Amino acid sequence: MNLIxxxxxxxxxALAINIGSAYANTDxxxxxxxDDSVLESYNRAMFSFNNYFxxxxxxxTAQAYRDITTPxxxxxxxxxxxxxxxxxxxxxxxxxxxxxxxxxxxxxxVINSTLGLLGMFDVAEGWxxxxxxxxxxxxxxxxxIPDGPYIVLPLLGPSTPRSAISMGLNFVFDPVYxxxxxxxxxxxKATYSLAIAYGVVVMEQNMDLLxxxxxxSVDYYAAMxxxxxxxxxxxxxxxxxxxxxxYDFDFGIEE
Amino acid sequence: xxxxxATALFIxxxxxxxxMAEVNAAQAQKFVEDVTNDGIENIINANVSQQxxxxxxxxxxxxxxxxxxxxxxxxxxxxxxxxxxxxDAFIKAYREMxxxxxxxxxxxxxxxxxxxxxxxxxxxxxxxxxxSEVPMPEGQPAKVVWRVxxxxxTFKIVDIIIENVSLAITARNEYSAYIKKSPNGVDDLIKDLxxxxxxKPAKAA
Numbered sequence: 001m002n003l004i005x006x007x008x009x010x011x012x013x014a015l016a017i018n019i020g021s022a023y024a025n026t027d028x029x030x031x032x033x034x035d036d037s038v039l040e041s042y043n044r045a046m047f048s049f050n051n052y053f054x055x056x057x058x059x060x061t062a063q064a065y066r067d068i069t070t071p072x073x074x075x076x077x078x079x080x081x082x083x084x085x086x087x088x089x090x091x092x093x094x095x096x097x098x099x100x101x102x103x104x105x106x107x108x109x110v111i112n113s114t115l116g117l118l119g120m121f122d123v124a125e126g127w128x129x130x131x132x133x134x135x136x137x138x139x140x141x142x143x144x145i146p147d148g149p150y151i152v153l154p155l156l157g158p159s160t161p162r163s164a165i166s167m168g169l170n171f172v173f174d175p176v177y178x179x180x181x182x183x184x185x186x187x188x189k190a191t192y193s194l195a196i197a198y199g200v201v202v203m204e205q206n207m208d209l210l211x212x213x214x215x216x217s218v219d220y221y222a223a224m225x226x227x228x229x230x231x232x233x234x235x236x237x238x239x240x241x242x243x244x245x246x247y248d249f250d251f252g253i254e255e
Numbered sequence: 256x257x258x259x260x261a262t263a264l265f266i267x268x269x270x271x272x273x274x275m276a277e278v279n280a281a282q283a284q285k286f287v288e289d290v291t292n293d294g295i296e297n298i299i300n301a302n303v304s305q306q307x308x309x310x311x312x313x314x315x316x317x318x319x320x321x322x323x324x325x326x327x328x329x330x331x332x333x334x335x336x337x338x339x340x341x342x343d344a345f346i347k348a349y350r351e352m353x354x355x356x357x358x359x360x361x362x363x364x365x366x367x368x369x370x371x372x373x374x375x376x377x378x379x380x381x382x383x384x385x386x387s388e389v390p391m392p393e394g395q396p397a398k399v400v401w402r403v404x405x406x407x408x409t410f411k412i413v414d415i416i417i418e419n420v421s422l423a424i425t426a427r428n429e430y431s432a433y434i435k436k437s438p439n440g441v442d443d444l445i446k447d448l449x450x451x452x453x454x455k456p457a458k459a460a
Binding site for chain 1: 324327328352355356359360377378379382384395400402413414416418419420421424425428429430432433436444447448451
């Protein structure tokens with residue numbers, strides 16, 4: 001009897017899902033359309049502010065950085081920043097109960113900070129110590145903490161609650177942050193200038209893509225949002241390696 | 256009880272059957288491999304003028320992708336209410352926009368080769384996903400998935416998914432957001448796309 005009841009509720013559930021998807025079919029895959037109009041108008045306003053700021057301040061700075069450096073120099077600089085993330089990465093491997101990963105990150109940090117001249121050169125990679133650098137967002141995704149809605153942050157741009165919180169945690173566990181925390185004199189200067197420098201480095205790497213996306217879209221905000229949210233979907237416990245579920249939508253076209 | 260389960264299984268089986276319509280995995284992968292090889296050998300690595308490259312890219316693009324099919328999905332519910340003229344104009348503008356965007360970006364694949372790593376079945380009839388990887392200058396290779404549809408004996412690409420981002424879903428979201436905000440809906444969208452193709456600055460929506 002109990003089994004039948006369970007089977008029945010299973011059928012009801014399956015029906016509900018089917019009806020749900022049939023309903024969604026009229027409007028399917030407008031999944032990132034904002035249902036909260038207050039949030040959307042805030043997001044659009046902030047997005048367009050950020051866009052002005054990017055075009056008039058951020059991108060010209062990144063362009064100047066590109067003009068005065070060679071790819072070799074830029075690679076050394078981005079390596080320094082990558083190296084600074086290794087302690088956070090190590091801690092997060094621990095949080096994900098992967099001691100081996102934690103050890104590799106820690107070794108990479110020690111080796112590259114010293115022999116690799118503050119991280120400019122990835123010596124550890126040559127020794128076979130190579131792995132993905134992870135942060136709090138990867139850990140939270142692994143713990144099945146949902147992403148939340150799309151939010152555009154001032155200056156920092158596209159984000160979600162999970163991503164924003166992770167970004168903050170990554171930042172305060174950065175060695176430059178905790179390494180200077182006892183010296184109020186240089187703490188603010190060091191952390192802020194580092195954050196700004198990092199922003200310029202990341203912008204230099206991404207600005208061509210951003211300009212391309214803006215040029216080819218009729219609604220830049222919507223295009224960015226859809227791209228960002230899809231890219232974040234397939235992480236940690238939400239990852240689906242065995243099937244194409246995320247993008248295996250029903251084209252829903254009668255032929 | 257047994258009967259109930261058997262019936263349920265039977266219904267599930269019947270239900271699932273059409274979704275499992277066979278697309279030959281090896282053939283589908285071969286099709287995508289041929290398309291990418293054609294692009295790399297005859298366009299990226301070819302010693303011809305940019306104009307000739309653009310022309311060849313347009314031909315390859317039109318042969319390999321089913322733009323009418325993609326365009327219908329991208330326009331979503333607005334497709335049903337669009338007039339035949341609007342539909343044709345939209346497909347044409349959308350096609351040209353894509354050719355323009357991608358022929359510019361195509362050169363970025365110079366010196367890189369797609370590594371094909373098998374296929375994944377689709378829930379849609381006669382469709383399959385062909386998985387590939389592209390080495391990146393930094394970090395891990397990018398995952399590129401090709402959604403392929405078989406009609407009769409011909410294969411066509413109906414979506415490209417880069418690092419989990421589906422081009423069709425992105426365009427659909429973008430265009431429906433745009434149409435919702437525009438006073439003249441689909442007509443505005445067509446006009447804006449045409450302006451983008453012609454390189455004129457689009458009016459603010």
